[in-house]
Amino acid sequence: MGVPFEYLYTLKDQILVLAREHDQWIAPLVFILGFCESIALVSLFVPSTILFLGIGAIHSAAGGEFVPVWLAGAAGALIGDIVSYLIGLYFKDSINTVWPFKKYPSLIGKAKDLDRKWGAIAMVGSKFLGMLRPFAPVMAGTIAMPWERFLLASAAGSLLWAGAFLAPGYGLTLFQ
Secondary structure, eight states, rough: OOHHHHHHHHHHHHHHHHHHTTTGHHHHHHHHHHHHSSTTTTTGGHHHHHHHHHEEEHHHHHTTOHHHHHHHHHHHHHHHHHHHHHHHHHHHGGGGGGGTTGHHHHHHHHHHHHHHTTTTTHHHHHTTTOOOTTTTHHHHTTTOOOOOHHHHHHEEEHHHHHHHHHHHHGGGGOOO
């Protein structure tokens, strides 16, 4: 037998009350999710993209504002990218001795070639390709992509990514 509609409405109302009462925690939560999504390996255990969609919908329905949450998610992703870039810069040519990279040595070469060939465009595009998202900054670090180029591309990609997955939840409420 199905769940009665009254229960679903009550649950929805309880979730919205919870979101309104704890609005101050939405942006920090989205920051942490964006950060985790951009760290190699950690991202495998944190489904931030799906959570961004849900958080956007709940936060919007509770009357929350899009821009602060969007910027928090982008900032978390950018800082996660920086950490991943520094990991790549630290390990450089020995990255193929570190798990999980040593398990897929051919992918390292392909990822480095992609970063060399497409540079900043690869960094922005990788944000929308789940498995590449946390590893592209690592590879950018291993090839020592110029810091300014990396930072600009990562910032642009982080803003686009966070916006693309938070905005649908906010829907047309941005324009009201």
